[in-house]
Amino acid sequence: METKSRIDILALLLFLLIAVIGLASVYSATSNQGVFSLFEGRSGKQLMWLSASIFFGVIIFLLNANFFEVFSMYFYILFMLLLVLVLVIGVDINGARSWIKIGSFSLQPSEFAKYGTSFAVAAIISRIGFSFQNKNDIIKLATITLIPMGLIVIQGDMGSALVFLSFIPVFYIEGLTPAIILLGIFMIAVFVLTLVFSSLYFSISASILWFVFYAFTYTNKKLLIPGLSIMGLAIIFSMSVQFLFDNVLKDHQQKRIQVTLNLIEDDMGAGYNVNQSKIAIGSGGLVGKGFLNGSHTKGNFIPEQETDFIFCTIGEEGGWILSSITIALYIAFILRLFYLSSRAKKKYKRIFISSLASIIFFHILVNVGMTIGIMPVIGIPLPLVSYGGSSILAFGLFIFTALKMDATRDQDLESVFS
Amino acid sequence: MRIYRLYYVYATVILVGLLYIFRLFQVQVIDDKYALIAEKISLRKQTVYPQRGLIFDRNDKLLVYNDPVYDLMISVPIKLKGIDTLSFCQLLEIDKKKFDQHLFKAKQRSYRGKSVFKKNISNVTYARILERLYQFKGFFFEIRQDRNYKFNSSAHLLGYLGEVNKQDLETQKEGYYEQGDFIGKKGVEQYYENQLRGVKGERYFYVDRSGVNKGSYKDGKLDNEPIDGQNISLSIDIDLQQYGEKLLNRKMGSVVAIEPKTGEILSLISSPFYNPANFNIQNRGKFYSRAIQDPTKPIFNRAVSAPYPPGSTFKPLMALVGLEDGAIKATSHFNCAGQYRLGKRIIKCHFHPSNTSLKQSIASSCNTYYCNIFKNMMQASKYNSSENAYASWRSYLTSFGLGSKLGIDIPGEYKGWLRESAYYDKMHGKGRWNYARIISLSFGQGELGLTPIQIANAASIIANQGYYYTPHVIKKIEGMKSIPQKYLVKNFTKVSQSNFAPVIRGMQEVTISGTASHVAIDNINIAGKTGTVQNPHGKNHSAYMAFAPIEDPKIAIAVVVEESGYGASWAAPIAHLMIEKYLMPDTMKESSRPFLEKQMMDSDLIPYKYKSKIDKSLYGN
Incomplete structure (x- = not known):
């Protein structure tokens, strides 16, 4: 035809x-x-x-x-x-x-x-x-x-x-699961927070947040493992962002991101x-x-x-x-x-x-x-x-x-x- | 499911579109902050140029200083409304056509809100325009530092400033230079650019549409004051340098004098020379094209860039190599019947008493003696082939700094010619050559090329009896504890100290009874060696190397005068006069050989073929 x-x-x-x-x-x-x-x-x-x-x-x-x-x-x-x-x-x-x-x-x-x-x-x-x-x-x-x-x-x-x-x-x-997009948004949030507050402060506050969360939900054992792993991953990601930002990005690239975030x-x-x-x-x-x-x-x-x-x-x-x-x-x-x-x-x-x-x-x-x-x-x-x-x-x-x-x-x- | 997901995508696309359109509405229509900034004022950066470092000689006499030049700039976008073009042209001394041409070019070259309208405006015009500048909105001046010179001397050595070119801009590492900046080209201006240039400063201020200054930006918080360049002192003695230039005037050639104990260059002259002031920013345009057309090559720095066969000045080195390698002893004698026979080939020598000693061979420059040294060495049983023997010979000479760049602090240095044995393998076939093919190397001819600075350095090595400091012209850099480390290291040759004495005695004999005895200087013991270099293109080159006083060497010198004749006729007297000038006490004003001095200064040795094409204005003013 x-x-x-x-x-x-x-x-x-x-x-x-x-x-x-x-x-x-x-x-x-x-x-x-x-x-x-x-x-x-x-x-x-x-x-x-x-x-x-x-x-x-x-x-x-x-x-x-x-x-x-x-x-x-x-x-x-x-x-x-x-x-x-x-x-x-x-x-x-x-x-x-x-x-x-x-x-x-x-x-x-x-x-x-x-x-x-x-x-x-x-x-x-x-x-x-x-x-x-x-x-x-x-x-x-x-x-x-x-x-x-x-x-x-x-x-x-x-x-x-x-x-x-x-x-x-x-x-x-x-057909890719939308979880990947949520993950992306989550990662961008961690990225921005890390650059604004540095990975050290981010990790401390994430840990405190998790303890508070755990204090309220410690009866529910099912939430323990996922909660811990999400927090762990976030902290690892935050640290690697800090590392990559400081060591891999060139000076001008770092500055461009900082300028956009109004950090400098x-x-x-x-x-x-x-x-x-x-x-x-x-x-x-x-x-x-x-x-x-x-x-x-x-x-x-x-x-x-x-x-x-x-x-x-x-x-x-x-x-x-x-x-x-x-x-x-x-x-x-x-x-x-x-x-x-x-x-x-x-x-x-x-x-x-x-x-x-x-x-x-x-x-x-x-x-x-x-x-x-x-x-x-x-x-x-x-x-x-x-x-x-x-x-x-x-x-x-x-x-x-x-x-x-x-x-x-x-x-x-x-x-x-x- | 797919269709629903596609709807989410549609929604996102539309949402982003609307978001951007709203944001633009906010920035463009609601918020008039940006409009105000752009309408009334724009930010401009003005570069403030530092003072370039001054250059002094070894006795702290000022050689090079700064001289401002003015560039007339124009603000971009160009608005000529309300400007009286006619009177502006009158002030600038240009016509309307020229004005339009400048305007067209300024449009093409604009960069961040400004553009050069006319470069290098003279002092007088600058003052005249400045008075009425308020009438010509949008025009303003930028001041840069050109160079000027206290002495009409040392042009090759000092080098000059030029505008950065495309290549400079692309290859620079720190991003310091911008279009239109000056940078050292050639000479010490180039080599010590980083020390001399200083650091540019910046001022930020607002200008209105017409380019009028509307006050500094953020109260000058971002402004930087320029940092002036470092002054430097050279090891050059400007009196000696000028004296040498007088001696070499109207000759083609070169003089290099070194202080053996330190490697400091006392004098470095390439002739013909030109007035350095003719090559500064303001004048070079007028002179450059003429200078490159001149067949005597006045821009070419012969002292560091021109390789000459050393001729007989090579013989002391050959004797040192022979002694060290065991090819001869200090007591060796050879018969010379006025020639050296090599099968059918005859190498001529000249008349001198026979059964020649080492001392006699240097004093009367006997070719036969050196052919014999070379033959003995190349056929020595310890080397089982000509290649090995040659490689050993070559390695002695490379330890004298031959065949490679010395690493002096003047750009454009040439390594000279000292072939590797592979070169002869290629020419004659591997294993198919022996000493007979290359015998002329033994008396400094053939495939051998030394720059005058290499010859002077060789004289310096003999004076030091075995070592040298890399020659350099830097003596002091302001704000730095020492000169670069590489100029403070002793370089030892492969010849041991004990072998120098017999050679020095021979070189002393040169000025007592030998080829340079007719120009001896009273009360100064000079060790020297003449050279007459065969030149296939014209008369022989006259060459000489020497150092003095022998007891405590203070100056080592090499002189080459191109196409002039015997080494004894020109190079030797010039070298001796230079030595006397440098060593004579302050109480003595005149040379002890006034007639010789006058003869040297007055002789015109420029070959006849070039005479009509020489541009004399290069040297003047």
Whole structure:
């Protein structure tokens, strides 16, 4: 049975709208650096990369519908090899060895690794007989996601490694016990408390708390063992957080987290970016200062303002109206992608598309949160908007692959095991 | 179940979206704190540059001091409303076109709210603009320290300042330098950069849109005062240095003088030289391109970077190696019939009394004697191959600091040439070469290259009878107890002390009856050795090494004058005049050899082929 490939028009439209906002923002953010037209400098390159994405998108649509599913693991291996390669022949920029230089192009394999890993995750979960109750399956899944994370941490790019946490919501939808999310929240709480009060005070208060708890419930023997082990684990976790924080994180990473938690004030050092970024966004007001008129962004007060801090330009020049519209467009795009995933007949496609949606969501959560000072400074791009060839191309390929999968859903048989 | 979980995810996504939109509403619309900060004032950091350390000579005479230069800066974003461009251009002495060019570049280079509009503005223009600066909102000055010099001397040694380049910025470890900062390039300015530079200070203040200062930020709590750089004293004697420069004027070559007891460099000259003031920040633009086009290479520091075959100045070293290795005894004599025969090849010698002793061989520079030493050593039965014998010969010489960098405190040092036996294996085939192939090494020719500082260090070793301190120009660093440890260590050679006496006697004979006797200095016992270095590209190089007084050596010296002729004609007299100048008592004002001095100073030995292309302005003013 042959049916037509129909691309989802709404998703495509949202994609294009977001890309146009990005293009305009990059142009504005770099317009004081000797760039006088959209087609020059970094905005010109951004346009080139967007066009390249669409070009590859057309090619993806010409491929056989099952192409990606068949070659899933090969894609994964290919992108993992690139991650290894970057460690060998990569060049160091800003303290991270994340780029491979080919002539005048710099390729950032960590941007493509999310795409590659999604294939493998989708392939493994959609295998017949896979279950989140099976220990071997869980180990397999964990390995598949921890390999790229580990390699990217070795590169020195903490931010891009954290993006792989985006797979947790996907696992949750597919049946992972919600206990893992509660555990996550519990761990974040211990993490924050440890950094605010230090692990020593945390351990003492946790012990006192437990004694109080025990004093009231000592008649109930059943609560003794679980209570003790929860307390023990919390204290061990707290100590290891303290150890990792003091010994593994670099000085600037420690400071960024402390600044976000309001533990230290450092407007000239670690807090400089966030402080300047808040000033830029905050000064935008309701309607903004107008296109190309952002005095704060034009003053080059914000480092990385065309890459990780691009949202400042949107906030300053477009005000609350454009910021809200941008966020709304992203939210609509993410929701639409989750919806596309839910209407897929094949489990494989469902997981792949929801991985994309979840990854974009994580990027928005962290990137926008960082510019308005409610997340620590973690250098990950705003998808389709931040300047950067690898990021644009990787998201472009990712999105068109997902849209291709959705467009050919009518050819698929309803999965028996879904 | 899956569908319900998906709904939770939908809910979370929408919740985060709404949360962010509310938060933005709070930051952007309700709270006007940020708007106020950005609208009226922005924070600016001004760098306050420290005074760079001064440089003195060994007698505490000031050599290098600081001289302010002014950079005209502009606040970014650039607002030119209400500025009288025309009168501004008049004050700056530029036209409108130039103004637009500066403006365009300033836009491109802006960094954290400011940008350089015009660099290196003179004192006079600075004063003129400063008076009316209030009329030109957004423009302001930054002051940096350029260098200036008390003496038109020692350019190669001192080096110069330059702006940090891309490579400096990328390779720096502590993140100290920012674009536009000055950094020492070449010479002691580069080597002692970390001591000389000091620590930059910072001032934070608010500026309004037009760049006008609106008061300090947090009452100056974050401001840091700059810490001035450390002054340093060099071991150079500036009088001796200038005297040497006069002697070497209009010649290509080099003089290096070392105090043997300490390894302190007394004088280090490379000629042709240039006026160091012509290479400071304000002037270098005018002179640099001319200097690199000059075929006599005035920027090149010959004293530490140019390898020359040592020629006959190598013979004392060869004699020391021969004595130590047992190839000759102090009493050995060899017949010389004016030539040394090696099969069909003839190595010429010159006329001198035959059945030559060691002393005579040094005094009259007999090639035959050294061919014999080399042959004896290379064919000694204790070495079972030429390779082994050569390796042993080489290891004696490396203990004299040849074939590798000495580790002096002037950048650009070259290791010279002293080949490993593998080199000859490659050239002739393994096991297929013997002493006959490389006999010219025995009298300092062939695949041998020594920098003038290596030759001077060799003279210093002979003066010390077996050891040396690594040569250095640092004498004192302000605030530090001693100079770097590596300059306080005695390096011993493989030749034992007892073998030096016969060689020194030979070198003394050079200035009594030998090749340098015509330029002897009364009352000073000098041990010396002339060298005439064959040069395939032109006239021979004239070379000389010496130390004095023999009883208690205070100065060891090497002189090379390129393309000039015999060692006895130029290098030896220059070295002797330098020695006299350094050792003569304060009561004596004039040289005891005034005619010789005048002849040296007045001779122009620049080869004819270069003469028309030389840029004389480099040296002037």
